[in-house]
Amino acid sequence: MSPREVFALRDHLGAELKGRTISDAQDVVSLTDVLRHTVLGGRLRELSGRAVLLKLSDQLRSGLAMIELDGIARRMLLCAPDLNPAHLGALIADAGIDAVVTDEPGRWAGTGVPLVVTAQLPLQMTAPATSERATEWLMLTSGTSGVPKIVGHTLEALTGAIVAEGPTRGQAPVWATFYDIRRYGGLQIFLRAILSGGSMVLSDPHEALADHVARLNARGVSHISGTPSHWRKLLMSGSAAQFAPAYVRLSGEIADQAVLDGLKAAFPNASVGHAYASTEAGVGFAVNDGLEGFPADYLGNRNGVEMKVVDGSLRIRSARTAHAYVGRSAAALTDADGFVDSGDIVELRGDRYYFVGRRGGIINIGGLKVHPEEIEAVINRHPDVRMSRAKSRRSPITGGIVVADAILTEGTDPARAKEIRDQILDQCRAQLASHKVPAVIRFVETLDVTPAGKLARTDA
Amino acid sequence: MSVRSKVIEAIQQIAREQHVTLPALSDDLSLHETGFDSLAFAILVARLEDETGVDPFTISEDAAFPATVGDFVRAYENVPA
Numbered sequence: 001m002s003p004r005e006v007f008a009l010r011d012h013l014g015a016e017l018k019g020r021t022i023s024d025a026q027d028v029v030s031l032t033d034v035l036r037h038t039v040l041g042g043r044l045r046e047l048s049g050r051a052v053l054l055k056l057s058d059q060l061r062s063g064l065a066m067i068e069l070d071g072i073a074r075r076m077l078l079c080a081p082d083l084n085p086a087h088l089g090a091l092i093a094d095a096g097i098d099a100v101v102t103d104e105p106g107r108w109a110g111t112g113v114p115l116v117v118t119a120q121l122p123l124q125m126t127a128p129a130t131s132e133r134a135t136e137w138l139m140l141t142s143g144t145s146g147v148p149k150i151v152g153h154t155l156e157a158l159t160g161a162i163v164a165e166g167p168t169r170g171q172a173p174v175w176a177t178f179y180d181i182r183r184y185g186g187l188q189i190f191l192r193a194i195l196s197g198g199s200m201v202l203s204d205p206h207e208a209l210a211d212h213v214a215r216l217n218a219r220g221v222s223h224i225s226g227t228p229s230h231w232r233k234l235l236m237s238g239s240a241a242q243f244a245p246a247y248v249r250l251s252g253e254i255a256d257q258a259v260l261d262g263l264k265a266a267f268p269n270a271s272v273g274h275a276y277a278s279t280e281a282g283v284g285f286a287v288n289d290g291l292e293g294f295p296a297d298y299l300g301n302r303n304g305v306e307m308k309v310v311d312g313s314l315r316i317r318s319a320r321t322a323h324a325y326v327g328r329s330a331a332a333l334t335d336a337d338g339f340v341d342s343g344d345i346v347e348l349r350g351d352r353y354y355f356v357g358r359r360g361g362i363i364n365i366g367g368l369k370v371h372p373e374e375i376e377a378v379i380n381r382h383p384d385v386r387m388s389r390a391k392s393r394r395s396p397i398t399g400g401i402v403v404a405d406a407i408l409t410e411g412t413d414p415a416r417a418k419e420i421r422d423q424i425l426d427q428c429r430a431q432l433a434s435h436k437v438p439a440v441i442r443f444v445e446t447l448d449v450t451p452a453g454k455l456a457r458t459d460a
Numbered sequence: 461m462s463v464r465s466k467v468i469e470a471i472q473q474i475a476r477e478q479h480v481t482l483p484a485l486s487d488d489l490s491l492h493e494t495g496f497d498s499l500a501f502a503i504l505v506a507r508l509e510d511e512t513g514v515d516p517f518t519i520s521e522d523a524a525f526p527a528t529v530g531d532f533v534r535a536y537e538n539v540p541a
Contacts, residue, residue: 366498366499366502393506394518395502395505395506396505396515396517396518396525397498397501397502397505397517397525398498398499398502401499401502401503401506403506422477425477429477434478434499435499439502439503439506439507440503440506440507440510442510
């Protein structure tokens with residue numbers, strides 16, 4: 001029996017495309033001749049067939065290690081930087097980890113992990129390796145309290161949407177993302193950069209937004225993605241004026257009409273699209289007509305992605321979904337028919353579905369269920385509001401009421417606060433049921449965003 | 461502004477927002493007769509808490525919800541500073 005042809009990341013990285021790079025705020029590494037170099041100190045052979053934990057403090061070495069390990073390791077587990085170290089032991093046991101790639105080898109002495117490999121820059125010369133196997137990619141779910149779940153993907157599933165879209169026309173893109181590439185949304189962009197023949201500019205959590213934008217400009221970024229919260233922060237910062245990408249992508253949170261319109265106004269020459277994806281469900285679809293929600297005819301089978309709505313929640317079956325949760329007490333990832341229940345609640349209005357919120361994010365107002373996202377979308381429609389957050393507040397009369405915090409657009413005269421508040425309330429009363437209209441609206445300077453780039457909802 | 465005028469102003473503001481036509485607000489008007497429903501009262505209590513820093517109906521466990529406008533105003537006036 002001849003082995004099935006294995007296609008790994010390295011097989012997308014030939015030396016024929018010149019000038020490709022991957023960079024962060026400190027370093028620039030050539031992707032053109034990356035296959036002749038090693039970030040692993042030349043120890044790749046030792047990691048062959050192993051279950052490898054990638055635990056690095058930066059994205060650049062993580063990305064380079066992924067390129068090297070894919071097709072060689074049996075599986076690799078990507079850890080986002082905010083992973084609680086207290087959960088590492090459980091994750092190592094559940095994923096059967098027998099090697100770690102780290103930049104802090106001292107921390108791993110005596111932990112029982114049999115093989116510790118140090119990732120280091122600058123790269124060293126090495127002989128190119130040949131892909132041996134389809135490596136299993138393990139990612140962690142975000143947003144859950146307690147030990148995150150381990151989600152198993154293949155490179156084929158992870159790149160399904162990229163391959164389906166086909167090559168980018170014209171010049172090879174320079175991709176960037178506000179996400180960390182060790183999360184699903186960021187990994188998608190890293191993989192796009194590699195498969196498209198382009199370059200990649202990584203984010204840095206310690207860098208000021210204005211410096212980040214300056215770096216995006218300096219590196220000629222043409223394609224960039226982030227969550228709606230990332231984008232709202234950029235629009236508020238005033239740094240957007242210096243930046244002119246060709247393609248702007250949103251994912252990871254509901255892209256409401258206000259943020260889509262705000263980006264279209266800030267980047268008049270860019271195409272603005274929002275994508276629906278999750279760590280478990282993979283990439284569902286992209287919407288490029290500039291409108292929130294998605295056309296109702298996306299349901300059913302479309303380009304190999306099947307979608308249906310059950311009890312209001314979107315369910316997805318495709319070759320791009322994860323294949324399993326990994327671990328001793330792992331739950332089933334799909335229903336009996338192979339559909340992943342996204343937990344994202346949608347509502348049909350006319351010929352379009354709109355995202356109204358997360359099933360787990362419902363707040364209870366006097367016995368009635370309310371999605372805070374639905375209220376925020378209405379508040380955000382006010383031209384002087386940049387970002388908002390609705391939540392419940394305990395009430396001695398009704399048990400709970402809706403209150404909202406909002407950030408006004410930069411440069412709004414504070415003397416207009418009362419007038420703006422009245423207009424927002426009028427808007428809410430016209431478009432929402434009375435129990436969803438905020439009782440109190442406060443104007444605030446900032447709203448917390450989680451490390452995953454999503455609006456923090458501590459009470460949800 | 462006195463506590464009383466803050467409370468009356470908040471009642472009138474919410475009445476406008478909720479399209480409630482208020483009768484003349486005298487101390488012995490029963491709260492029921494204001495036309496406010498429980499949601500309107502919940503909004504009123506929340507806003508007054510933000511403005512005055514107190515919610516007299518949560519502070520004391522045995523505080524009965526007032527019956528008249530006068531009782532309601534006194535609940536805010538009588539909160540120890």
